[in-house]
Amino acid sequence: MAALLQDVGQAVANGMQTVDTVFVGGGTPSLVDPDLLMSVINALPLSSKCEITIECNPDNVSEALMHAYKSGGATRISLGVQSMRTNVLKILGREHNPENVRTAVEAAKTAGIDEINLDLIYGSVGESIDDVRSTIGEVIALQPTHVSAYGLTVEPGTPLARDPSRFPDDDDEADKYLLINSLLEDAGYANYEISNWSRKGSECRHNLLYWRQGNYLGFGCAAHSHVNGRRSWNVRTPDRYIDLVASGESREASFEELGQEARTLEALQLALRMRDGIDERHLLAPDLEMLEEFLTRENGRIRLNPRGRLVANEIAVRLVAGS
Amino acid sequence: MDLAKIRNFSIIAHIDHGKSTLSDRILELTKAVDARDMRAQYLDSMDLERERGITIKAQNVRVEWKGHTFHLIDTPGHVDFGYEVSRSLAACEGVVLVVDAAQGIEAQTLANCYLALEHDLEIVAALNKIDLPAADPDRYAMEIETVLGIPAEDILRISAKTGEGVDLLLDAVLERIPAPKGDADAPLQALIFDSQYDQYRGVVSSIRVVNGTLTAGSKLQFMNANATQEAVEIGVRRPTPTPVAELGPGEVGYLIAGIKDVGEARSGETVTMLSRQASEPLPGYQDPKPMVFCGLYPIDGDDFELLRESIEKLKLNDASITYEPETSGALGFGFRCGFLGLLHMEIVKERLEREFNLALIATAPSVEYRVRKTNGDTEIVDNPADLPPTQNIQHIEEPYFRVSIITPKEYTGTLMDLCQSRRGELGKLEYLSPERVEMHYQVPLAEVVVDFFDQMKSRSQGYASLDYELSGYRQSNLVKVDLLLNGQPADAFSTIVHRDKAFDYGRRMCEKLKELIPRQMFDVPIQAAIGGKVISRETVKAKRKDVLAKCYGGDITRKRKLLEKQKEGKKKMKAIGRVEIPGDVFISALKLDD
Numbered sequence: 001m002a003a004l005l006q007d008v009g010q011a012v013a014n015g016m017q018t019v020d021t022v023f024v025g026g027g028t029p030s031l032v033d034p035d036l037l038m039s040v041i042n043a044l045p046l047s048s049k050c051e052i053t054i055e056c057n058p059d060n061v062s063e064a065l066m067h068a069y070k071s072g073g074a075t076r077i078s079l080g081v082q083s084m085r086t087n088v089l090k091i092l093g094r095e096h097n098p099e100n101v102r103t104a105v106e107a108a109k110t111a112g113i114d115e116i117n118l119d120l121i122y123g124s125v126g127e128s129i130d131d132v133r134s135t136i137g138e139v140i141a142l143q144p145t146h147v148s149a150y151g152l153t154v155e156p157g158t159p160l161a162r163d164p165s166r167f168p169d170d171d172d173e174a175d176k177y178l179l180i181n182s183l184l185e186d187a188g189y190a191n192y193e194i195s196n197w198s199r200k201g202s203e204c205r206h207n208l209l210y211w212r213q214g215n216y217l218g219f220g221c222a223a224h225s226h227v228n229g230r231r232s233w234n235v236r237t238p239d240r241y242i243d244l245v246a247s248g249e250s251r252e253a254s255f256e257e258l259g260q261e262a263r264t265l266e267a268l269q270l271a272l273r274m275r276d277g278i279d280e281r282h283l284l285a286p287d288l289e290m291l292e293e294f295l296t297r298e299n300g301r302i303r304l305n306p307r308g309r310l311v312a313n314e315i316a317v318r319l320v321a322g323s
Numbered sequence: 324m325d326l327a328k329i330r331n332f333s334i335i336a337h338i339d340h341g342k343s344t345l346s347d348r349i350l351e352l353t354k355a356v357d358a359r360d361m362r363a364q365y366l367d368s369m370d371l372e373r374e375r376g377i378t379i380k381a382q383n384v385r386v387e388w389k390g391h392t393f394h395l396i397d398t399p400g401h402v403d404f405g406y407e408v409s410r411s412l413a414a415c416e417g418v419v420l421v422v423d424a425a426q427g428i429e430a431q432t433l434a435n436c437y438l439a440l441e442h443d444l445e446i447v448a449a450l451n452k453i454d455l456p457a458a459d460p461d462r463y464a465m466e467i468e469t470v471l472g473i474p475a476e477d478i479l480r481i482s483a484k485t486g487e488g489v490d491l492l493l494d495a496v497l498e499r500i501p502a503p504k505g506d507a508d509a510p511l512q513a514l515i516f517d518s519q520y521d522q523y524r525g526v527v528s529s530i531r532v533v534n535g536t537l538t539a540g541s542k543l544q545f546m547n548a549n550a551t552q553e554a555v556e557i558g559v560r561r562p563t564p565t566p567v568a569e570l571g572p573g574e575v576g577y578l579i580a581g582i583k584d585v586g587e588a589r590s591g592e593t594v595t596m597l598s599r600q601a602s603e604p605l606p607g608y609q610d611p612k613p614m615v616f617c618g619l620y621p622i623d624g625d626d627f628e629l630l631r632e633s634i635e636k637l638k639l640n641d642a643s644i645t646y647e648p649e650t651s652g653a654l655g656f657g658f659r660c661g662f663l664g665l666l667h668m669e670i671v672k673e674r675l676e677r678e679f680n681l682a683l684i685a686t687a688p689s690v691e692y693r694v695r696k697t698n699g700d701t702e703i704v705d706n707p708a709d710l711p712p713t714q715n716i717q718h719i720e721e722p723y724f725r726v727s728i729i730t731p732k733e734y735t736g737t738l739m740d741l742c743q744s745r746r747g748e749l750g751k752l753e754y755l756s757p758e759r760v761e762m763h764y765q766v767p768l769a770e771v772v773v774d775f776f777d778q779m780k781s782r783s784q785g786y787a788s789l790d791y792e793l794s795g796y797r798q799s800n801l802v803k804v805d806l807l808l809n810g811q812p813a814d815a816f817s818t819i820v821h822r823d824k825a826f827d828y829g830r831r832m833c834e835k836l837k838e839l840i841p842r843q844m845f846d847v848p849i850q851a852a853i854g855g856k857v858i859s860r861e862t863v864k865a866k867r868k869d870v871l872a873k874c875y876g877g878d879i880t881r882k883r884k885l886l887e888k889q890k891e892g893k894k895k896m897k898a899i900g901r902v903e904i905p906g907d908v909f910i911s912a913l914k915l916d917d
Binding site for chain 2: 123151210211219222224233269270294310311
């Protein structure tokens with residue numbers, strides 16, 4: 001934490017611009033002393049309406065913690081719920097009690113943190129469609145302002161990657177996605193990005209910044225930054241990070257400078273993920289007719305309908321191929 | 324050179340029976356190659372030859388033994404190159420038959436021995452690998468006596484690996500194989516029995532002088548090609564090429580005549596002096612005839628010109644390849660190529676890919692059909708796509724092979740099943756010895772080219788061996804099976820099969836393609852059809868999702884790279900109608916069946 005504070009301090013000294021959103025995530029920030037955490041955040045040049053999100057494990061959320069976050073300026077918490085079904089949590093290797101989610105949401109609300117995101121994972125082998133239905137039902141009952149739901153993904157190097165029998169099935173994930181989308185939409189949560197739904201005005205501004213190719217600075221090990229087409233990421237291990245901060249050297253592990261073509265492709269890929277979609281004039285795909293069933297058109301904009309969102313990459317590639 | 328001091332011979336052996344090792348030992352024993360320069364399988368110069376353990380091109384080398392000059396003429400080791408073998412044998416007075424003392428004689432070896440007997444060659448037989456614990460030389464000596472009539476006591480016993488008995492073998496060559504005959508004063512008649520293209524020297528031909536004298540610098544007439552050339556360089560291989568001023572009757576060496584294309588100096592060509600021509604060429608010249616055909620297409624359409632140049636270059640060294648441009652709706656521009664056999668086809672494809680850095684798709688191998696049409700015409704068809712409409716066909720004839728299989732008797736049943744399933748007709752069954760059987764079948768070539776050899780090997784645990792030759796054309800009940808993707812014919816998968824097998828072929832191809840074709844944005848029906856009639860059907864269900872993972876700040880780079888990869892992948896796709904198919908699907912689907 002000291003290194004983090006020092007890192008932020010150096011950035012501010014180097015003329016870091018005022019920020020409008022802060023997101024604390026990766027690992028489990030809720031394990032850190034909240035006062036220490038908030039002191040780091042408050043060392044940043046924050047705007048007056050700054051959105052400050054902290055990711056929490058429902059197991060270590062208490063009213064005291066929420067009060068500490070609130071008084072430190074936090075506006076939003078994101079709870080790693082994954083599922084409200086213990087059988088599914090077990091498959092995912094998470095042992096928390098779904099009851100903790102309810103108390104965590106209560107604690108946040110009591111402390112006055114109104115923006116609450118519940119983060120879900122679906123698609124594990126062994127999870128039934130009814131498991132998903134009941135999880136979403138319980139989530140809606142908790143009345144969060146925001147829900148993220150991601151399909152379980154096989155990441156290289158993870159235990160899951162070594163066990164093909166547990167690989168999620170594309171059709172199963174697609175079915176579950178469509179169910180989640182319709183349940184949430186019916187309950188008044190609008191989809192504004194493939195995997196994100198919110199009450200009106202509760203969209204996560206920090207996420208929107210990512211998806212609009214905005215600039216952001218990442219602090220801490222393995223944190224990513226983006227400044228005007230230059231994407232970089234910090235060294236992965238805490239030890240290396242601490243050493244580099246102490247010696248005043250660059251924390252970067254590596255970076256890439258995006259060329260125009262890459263930036264355009266990325267912009268299209270990201271824009272297609274979102275509710276606003278893309279300008280109709282960009283649609284030059286030779287096989288547009290075939291794509292029509294995945295699109296909706298409105299006011300000169302083209303958006304992906306729920307089935308289209310599921311194959312957003314394929315559509316992006318086709319649009320690029322035609323441009 | 325004194326004719327009495329010359330011996331010309333080939334080694335006939337099955338793959339793995341030790342021909343190359345024996346050649347190595349002979350080079351050492353005759354001090355042609357320094358022990359420190361020796362590398363295993365000295366005469367197999369191509370990487371592919373060493374890897375596959377077969378000789379593709381004939382080699383020859385001159386060595387000295389007890390005051391005599393020996394020409395060792397190496398022959399190609401595969402049935403596809405049978406014609407080359409017969410040309411090599413035409414340059415010899417005898418052969419050394421090498422048989423593995425633990426395995427016995429194999430079908431192709433036997434066929435080559437019969438070929439040697441037809442050429443009136445003396446056979447010196449040797450059982451090799453007597454150092455192996457499993458060696459049973461007495462038993463296999465009896466077998467050789469039974470099938471070839473060589474007295475068992477005349478059969479040498481050697482180990483090319485340890486060198487045991489190899490000196491005695493060379494003595495036997497000296498004593499038993501007759502010296503060549505020839506007339507030094509007659510007009511020149513020299514036989515070309517192999518030609519290879521060297522990028523620095525042009526075509527280098529292996530040559531055997533039969534009559535007369537070949538002198539360096541002289542003007543030559545190539546009698547079959549009816550072309551005039553100059554003997555730029557003549558020489559002998561010791562094995563290092565060593566120029567000489569002349570080659571007399573009975574001598575074997577090489578000729579460089581400033582030729583750029585091996586097609587102009589083919590195996591079987593007779594060379595004579597322009598100024599004093601022989602009245603007759605030597606007998607036995609044929610144009611090698613391609614037996615197996617397939618389309619070769621570059622996976623990247625931009626490589627078409629490169630493919631053309633590459634085939635042209637390869638043909639400089641392999642006159643038996645035929646090729647002409649062809650267009651496929653599914654695969655774009657490519658070439659219809661003809662090969663001596665399936666191995667030849669595989670080797671050519673592999674050489675094109677390795678030596679010219681091409682990625683190629685080969686369509687299913689086909690044979691040459693004779694189509695009798697209702698209007699009385701006959702059409703030769705080597706590409707299923709060119710088959711006339713059914714209503715115009717009177718009947719179709721297909722080439723048949725005389726197939727001979729030698730096998731330990733316990734595999735007879737399963738090999739008969741194999742031949743039966745390949746529409747084979749049993750001719751006769753002969754016991755070579757109480758343990759081993761030779762089976763004679765008539766099998767359609769089309770059934771032989773599709774993994775027959777591999778099946779035979781796996782059913783016999785590697786023990787059976789195969790030889791075959793064209794026996795003629797026969798009328799068969801053949802139909803064309805087309806594959807349709809999303810209603811569009813995919814001509815690359817069309818094939819001509821016997822009607823009894825059409826349904827099975829169609830079903831298997833549909834199933835295979837269902838496994839191989841990646842899911843698309845829409846359902847893709849796969850159909851097999853004869854004429855307009857669908858005989859089998861499968862569906863590749865539409866792809867439903869390709870994105871559902873989180874996409875935060877740290878994921879964006881990775882996501883974009885994934886997309887770039889997806890985009891690159893699209894470029895490598897072949898489109899059949901709206902269906903996009905990765906190039907390797909063609910390769911996998913057309914791969915010979917497992």
